Amino acid sequence: MSLFDDDRPKKQLAHEIGCDLSLLSADELSLRIDLLKxxxxxxxxxxxxxxxxxxAAESFFR
Incomplete structure (x- = not known):
């Protein structure tokens, strides 16, 4: 581990619909579920x- 690991930009968590889920851990799946919620x-x-x-617009124009 480098002293400069904190300086690297963190990859933003995203989820692609239909992606392969078999490579994700249970924790990663939980994070994605929270993200999607x-x-x-x-x-x-x-x-x-x-x-x-x-x-509001419909009631105004009646």
Missing amino acids: QEIARLETEKANKSASKS
């Missing part, structure tokens, strides 16, 4: 925001 929550929030904007 956070992304689902972010998507649901954005969807709710867009639905609210659409509803």
